[in-house]
Amino acid sequence: MQELLTFTIIGLSTGAIYAVVASGLVVTYTTSGIFNLAHGATGMLAAFTYWQLRFDWNLPAPIALFITLFVLCPIFGLVTERFVMRGLQGTSEVVKLSVTVALFAFMIGIANWIWPSDSSREAFLKFYEGNKVSIFGINISWHKLITFGCAILVAIVLRLLLFRTRMGVAMRAVVDDRALTELNGGRPDRVAIFAWALSAMLAGLAGILLAGEQQLNIEPLVFLVINAYAAAIIGRLKNLPMTFAGAAVLGLLDAYYLQFSDKSWFPQSIMGFGISGMRASIPTIVLFIALLALPQSRLRAGVVRIREQNKMPAWNTSLLGAVSLIAVVVAISGMLTRSNTLLLLNGFTFAIVALSLVPLTGYAGQMSLAPLTFAGLGAIAMSKLPGDGNLLTLIAAVVIVALVGALVALPAIRLSGIYLALSTAAFAVLVTKLIFNQKQTFMSGNISVPVLDIPFLEINTPRGRLILASIAFSVLGLGVVAIRRSRLGRRLIALKDSPAAAATLGMSLTRTKLAAFAISAGIAACAGALAGDKVSPQQYDFTQSLPIVLLTVVGGVGTVGGALFGGLMLGGNSVLATVVPTLKNVTKILPGTIGVTLGRNPSGAANQIADAYRSLTNRWSLLAFAAAGAIVIWILDAQYVISHWAFFIAGVFWILAVTPNLVGIMQATRTRRIIASIYLGIGVIVSISIDWDNAVDSTGKRLIALILLIALFGVGAQRVAENAPRIHRSSPDVIGLTKDFTDEELDHAERELGVVL
Amino acid sequence: MTNPILELRNIRASYGSIEVLHGVNLSIGRGEVVALLGPNGAGKSTMIKVVSGLLRPTSGQLVVGGRDVTGAAANALARTGLCTIPEGRGIFPNLTVRENLLMATYSGHKLSDIEESTYTRFPRLSERRTQLAGTLSGGEQQMLSLARALATNPVILLLDELSMGLAPLIVAELYQQVAAIAAEGVSVLVVEQFARTVLGVADQAVLLAHGKVQVSGKASEIGEDVLAGAYLGS
Ligand SMILES: Nc1ncnc2c1ncn2[C@@H]1O[C@H](COP(=O)(O)OP(=O)(O)O)[C@@H](O)[C@H]1O
Ligand SMILES: [Mg+2]
Numbered sequence: 001m002q003e004l005l006t007f008t009i010i011g012l013s014t015g016a017i018y019a020v021v022a023s024g025l026v027v028t029y030t031t032s033g034i035f036n037l038a039h040g041a042t043g044m045l046a047a048f049t050y051w052q053l054r055f056d057w058n059l060p061a062p063i064a065l066f067i068t069l070f071v072l073c074p075i076f077g078l079v080t081e082r083f084v085m086r087g088l089q090g091t092s093e094v095v096k097l098s099v100t101v102a103l104f105a106f107m108i109g110i111a112n113w114i115w116p117s118d119s120s121r122e123a124f125l126k127f128y129e130g131n132k133v134s135i136f137g138i139n140i141s142w143h144k145l146i147t148f149g150c151a152i153l154v155a156i157v158l159r160l161l162l163f164r165t166r167m168g169v170a171m172r173a174v175v176d177d178r179a180l181t182e183l184n185g186g187r188p189d190r191v192a193i194f195a196w197a198l199s200a201m202l203a204g205l206a207g208i209l210l211a212g213e214q215q216l217n218i219e220p221l222v223f224l225v226i227n228a229y230a231a232a233i234i235g236r237l238k239n240l241p242m243t244f245a246g247a248a249v250l251g252l253l254d255a256y257y258l259q260f261s262d263k264s265w266f267p268q269s270i271m272g273f274g275i276s277g278m279r280a281s282i283p284t285i286v287l288f289i290a291l292l293a294l295p296q297s298r299l300r301a302g303v304v305r306i307r308e309q310n311k312m313p314a315w316n317t318s319l320l321g322a323v324s325l326i327a328v329v330v331a332i333s334g335m336l337t338r339s340n341t342l343l344l345l346n347g348f349t350f351a352i353v354a355l356s357l358v359p360l361t362g363y364a365g366q367m368s369l370a371p372l373t374f375a376g377l378g379a380i381a382m383s384k385l386p387g388d389g390n391l392l393t394l395i396a397a398v399v400i401v402a403l404v405g406a407l408v409a410l411p412a413i414r415l416s417g418i419y420l421a422l423s424t425a426a427f428a429v430l431v432t433k434l435i436f437n438q439k440q441t442f443m444s445g446n447i448s449v450p451v452l453d454i455p456f457l458e459i460n461t462p463r464g465r466l467i468l469a470s471i472a473f474s475v476l477g478l479g480v481v482a483i484r485r486s487r488l489g490r491r492l493i494a495l496k497d498s499p500a501a502a503a504t505l506g507m508s509l510t511r512t513k514l515a516a517f518a519i520s521a522g523i524a525a526c527a528g529a530l531a532g533d534k535v536s537p538q539q540y541d542f543t544q545s546l547p548i549v550l551l552t553v554v555g556g557v558g559t560v561g562g563a564l565f566g567g568l569m570l571g572g573n574s575v576l577a578t579v580v581p582t583l584k585n586v587t588k589i590l591p592g593t594i595g596v597t598l599g600r601n602p603s604g605a606a607n608q609i610a611d612a613y614r615s616l617t618n619r620w621s622l623l624a625f626a627a628a629g630a631i632v633i634w635i636l637d638a639q640y641v642i643s644h645w646a647f648f649i650a651g652v653f654w655i656l657a658v659t660p661n662l663v664g665i666m667q668a669t670r671t672r673r674i675i676a677s678i679y680l681g682i683g684v685i686v687s688i689s690i691d692w693d694n695a696v697d698s699t700g701k702r703l704i705a706l707i708l709l710i711a712l713f714g715v716g717a718q719r720v721a722e723n724a725p726r727i728h729r730s731s732p733d734v735i736g737l738t739k740d741f742t743d744e745e746l747d748h749a750e751r752e753l754g755v756v757l
Numbered sequence: 758m759t760n761p762i763l764e765l766r767n768i769r770a771s772y773g774s775i776e777v778l779h780g781v782n783l784s785i786g787r788g789e790v791v792a793l794l795g796p797n798g799a800g801k802s803t804m805i806k807v808v809s810g811l812l813r814p815t816s817g818q819l820v821v822g823g824r825d826v827t828g829a830a831a832n833a834l835a836r837t838g839l840c841t842i843p844e845g846r847g848i849f850p851n852l853t854v855r856e857n858l859l860m861a862t863y864s865g866h867k868l869s870d871i872e873e874s875t876y877t878r879f880p881r882l883s884e885r886r887t888q889l890a891g892t893l894s895g896g897e898q899q900m901l902s903l904a905r906a907l908a909t910n911p912v913i914l915l916l917d918e919l920s921m922g923l924a925p926l927i928v929a930e931l932y933q934q935v936a937a938i939a940a941e942g943v944s945v946l947v948v949e950q951f952a953r954t955v956l957g958v959a960d961q962a963v964l965l966a967h968g969k970v971q972v973s974g975k976a977s978e979i980g981e982d983v984l985a986g987a988y989l990g991s
Binding site (some may be wrong): 166179185188 | 830831848859864895
């Protein structure tokens with residue numbers, strides 16, 4: 001009895017932390033419709049920041065807490081909302097979720113950069129370390145009491161805030177009717193900023209409390225948030241009391257499991273499968289059950305208007321692309337060193353996994369966070385099935401995994417959007433924890449996947465495998481194009497654009513969704529089955545799926561080219577880290593940094609650059625100008641007028657910042673054309689004339705400078721060129737409606753506002 | 758006559774690539790009540806969205822109080838005295854009556870004043886102040902949305918199909934309140950599909966069809982035949 005009580009208290013205190021985390025998730029989800037996967041990472045950063053202030057710089061605890069929770073967290077929330085999330089209005093859930101994945105990757109990168117894991121940071125003390133009170137004969141540490149207290153305080157404060165203050169009521173009003181909130185004079189933008197700031201504070205509080213219980217490590221802090229997801233889903237992402245109850249249940253389950261798993265009668269394995277991963281899986285299982293218990297998501301009527309657009313791929317360009325891709329790979333693979341070959345091979349493997357998202361996410365609009373899990377299953381199937389890697393084995397592996405994909409999708413089929421994405425995440429975590437870590441699958445950590453056995457051909461060099469991978473990508477890519485052009489492809493698109501209309505027209509949503517999942521799982525399985533090498537379960541971990549999803553969306557998940565772009569970018573990112581070690585830290589934050597810009601061009605980077613270049617076709621004078629500029633930069637380099645670094649930076653600047661802007665500049669009004677041209681000209685001169693080799697001492701800093709240059713001048717010029725004259729009379733606050741302004745007053749106001757052009 | 762309080766100059770507006778308003782001109786004098794009539798799908802609600810700032814016109818100017826406010830944010834316009842009761846029910850269904858009134862305080866008025874004004878005009882709402890607005894009857898919901906206009910003393914009031922789905926008796930009661938607002942000198946633009954409901958209150962009437970103003974003139978001079986013609990699309 002005593003023991004049970006003790007564990008109950010432990011469970012409730014864990015639950016209290018989950019509750020705080022989950023309430024933060026609910027606050028932002030309800031007010032902005034964005035499910036913040038980076039919420040846990042926010043808490044992690046806050047815990048590290050607190051550690052830095054409190055234990056490294058030895059500030060007194062209250063001051064360190066105040067700075068972290070009431071200064072830095074709100075600022076962080078504000079910046080996130082203003083510069084990342086606000087741009088996401090009108091984008092699809094896939095893009096929204098990807099951006100939070102990006103933020104997540106970005107924050108983990110930052111934390112790894114600032115606080116490398118080798119420096120020992122054990123000294124994260126609990127509050128009032130060592131102090132205990134005894135209640136009913138049970139010792140409870142002050143830290144646990146404080147944790148309880150915080151949860152209760154959060155519950156009370158949130159309740160008062162949401163129901164007693166105008167800001168809180170406005171938060172609920174925005175959820176109800178955004179437009180009407182504006183018509184009342186409320187400012188949804190400010191409400192959103194407030195919500196994000198509040199949410200960051202809640203995450204920070206939970207992170208700090210948790211770091212006292214656990215240790216200050218990045219991973220567990222970030223992933224404990226999954227438990228909070230489960231709690232938030234129990235509260236249907238909107239009901240705070242239910243969320244708190246769900247959090248308590250989760251905490252208790254965890255504690256009781258801990259208690260009972262020590263008992264002798266507790267089974268160590270079920271049907272030969274070890275269940276050591278069970279405890280960590282409880283929240284995921286609860287999440288899964290909670291998701292399945294959700295009511296059927298209502299079909300949205302009408303066409304979903306989203307900003308991202310993709311064209312139907314044409315056969316001739318697709319074939320040309322496939323052939324030239326293989327040709328290029330064959331040509332360059334001879335010149336690569338062994339390690340670079342392996343890295344490029346890696347990139348192609350990623351690209352195939354990315355390709356698996358195109359029909360599912362790009363066409364059908366169903367988000368999956370588990371592509372690598374299917375690749376892992378494919379690898380297992382290929383190595384376990386008889387045949388030692390012949391073509392039949394491959395086909396069998398793909399078919400089996402495709403069936404698994406459909407099977408997994410079956411219960412999740414009722415879900416859509418964020419719920420579906422979370423259920424795939426739950427599936428990925430479960431498979432990682434309960435299947436990949438078994439003797440029966442990955443033995444003691446490694447299995448070797450046989451190389452595909454093609455008759456009359458022996459593929460045993462990395463180069464051969466690289467070429468095989470590029471051929472596999474091309475063939476699968478053409479298959480995806482074929483799907484897009486078929487009846488099934490149109491159904492997939494219909495599923496994304498207007499599920500309600502599709503259903504009314506007699507299309508079976510379930511069958512279409514199942515097909516999408518099966519195809520996607522099958523393609524991903526190919527990536528695993530063609531690994532042709534030793535693989536380890538870590539390669540297929542859930543966390544590794546996130547960057548793939550992210551970069552595929554960045555590349556453009558609606559097109560095969562986007563998948564290639566995303567996969568190679570991910571592969572290239574790891575190349576960058578090995579080739580230029582100084583850049584290691586940059587590569588940690590690179591995918592995230594690229595991802596958070598998605599709001600500006602939700603169709604993906606490949607698309608945007610391609611669009612800019614496409615608009616250049618047939619504009620011969622501009623093309624000639626672009627080519628001439630590139631040649632001039634090259635000549636300057638060849639004549640040793642400028643250094644190689646200046647050549648590289650000016651060249652990339654010319655290609656990414658100047659050329660894509662040409663058409664826009666020509667179309668702008670005369671004044672804008674001149675301003676934008678001068679602006680870009682300054683950028684070119686800066687990039688050429690700086691003595692990069694001496695002025696900047698490391699490669700990493702040079703690349704950062706390059707990115708900044710492109711952002712500053714390229715994006716800047718774009719904005720100058722594209723904007724209509726900006727004489728917004730946007731704040732009639734200063735005007736007043738009851739009395740007309742005189743001409744002098746208007747002149748004065750315009751001078752004050754600086755709107756006279 | 759002074760300058761018009763509200764003016765639309767050659768306003769065009771579209772949803773995506775589909776243009777709905779093809780160059781609308783309209784002008785409302787201070788203290789005037791203008792009825793905007795027209796068949797379903799004519800673009801009346803779109804026009805209200807443009808005037809209230811929710812939808813940015815693709816071209817043309819929106820002039821309020823002699824000042825060009827094209828492109829101003831809806832919330833900024835609202836705080837300066839433009840009160841809009843949108844189509845459907847202009848209330849927050851998941852907030853209580855009292856919380857709905859709290860949202861009206863963005864206009865700069867005190868909650869206590871707003872509550873007092875509302876509960877004296879509509880005693881029925883007073884009994885329901887802690888009830889969720891979504892659970893009120895249709896008439897009560899419309900009273901609540903009108904209460905915002907009554908209590909916040911706007912300069913311009915925009916009403917979009919106040920009568921939609923309500924019993925004639927309640928509609929008459931609501932329009933009495935509109936008349937009371939107008940009597941205080943508030944300029945009102947009131948949208949209705951059925952002319953008879955509003956022509957008694959309005960000074961001017963404007964007939965919108967196919968995204969253009971077809972007829973405009975004194976409310977008393979717009980005859981049944983003109984209306985019938987427009988509605989039947991001749
Ligand atoms: N949100 C919207 N998106 C696209 N089209 C719309 C939207 N709202 C209205 N429309 C279209 O604009 C036209 C005018 O609509 P509306 O202004 O609501 O007409 P009214 O209020 O006069 O009945 C209609 O053809 C309608 O289908
Ligand atoms: Mg309407």
